[in-house]
Amino acid sequence: MPRIEAVATRDAGPLLRVVYWFARRRFGAVPEPVAVSAHHPKLMMASGRHEMAVEKASKVLPANVRELAVYRVAQQLGCSWCVDFGTMLQRLDGLDIDRLKEIDNYAESAAYTDQERLAIAYADAMTTNPVSVTDEQVAELREVFGEKGVIELSYHIGLENMRARVNSALGIVDQGFTSGDACRIPTP
Incomplete structure (x- = not known):
């Protein structure tokens, strides 16, 4: 509650x-x-x-890249509501939610592409306190996604940091948008 x-x-x-x-x-x-x-x-x-x-x-980045980065922030900050809702959104976008079980091992997991690994690592670096983003990291992201892509990714990661922190502070927890591998809430 x-x-x-x-x-x-x-x-x-x-x-x-x-x-x-x-x-x-x-x-x-x-x-x-x-x-x-x-x-x-x-x-x-x-x-x-x-x-x-x-x-x-938000139309520059592939949805899978953006959504995985947002999900990672929610997971790292422990916002169960954001994890719940984000999983549902990924499912509704037709993304593979089974691989979310491997996100803690994203760097070595074959479930993630190189682009996704870069985005998840960037989400981790932006979510640490203090922020630990490096020039090299941004340069690599810029090479892969372009300037607009880096801005879009940064914005979404920052926005999810805000959402997750507000929800956690207010005690808002998972609502049942997902249950195990299947959503309890039907596809709208």
Whole structure:
């Protein structure tokens, strides 16, 4: 249970009911971070607009590279909600979620491509405290993904750092978007 209770549908005003309807339609359930942030409607709406804009703008990197880097951040920071939701998003994108079991061994695992390994290592370096990204690492990423790709990857890793830390601070935990290898929430 989160540290701040989610706003129930019965307590929602007209705008929030629309937001909940949209979320249920898209994801099969209202994501708990949305329902908790509903206590501050202006920030909830700003966050929603931001998330949709980022999704629309993120077309440079292959989805598998971006999603694995985001998943790694969630896993490294221990945000069970982000891991749960991120696994569902990868499944809905048609990505292989079975290989997520091997992410701790990504450097040696045949389940990951060289591009994916670079992105996961970069996610690790951006998530450490202090940040441990090197010039060589960015140069290699730039060679593989281009400048736009490095910016996109950096942005997504930074954004997931924020999401995971906010969710963890508020006590938001996995919601059941995944259960073992299969999602309990149906494909929207």
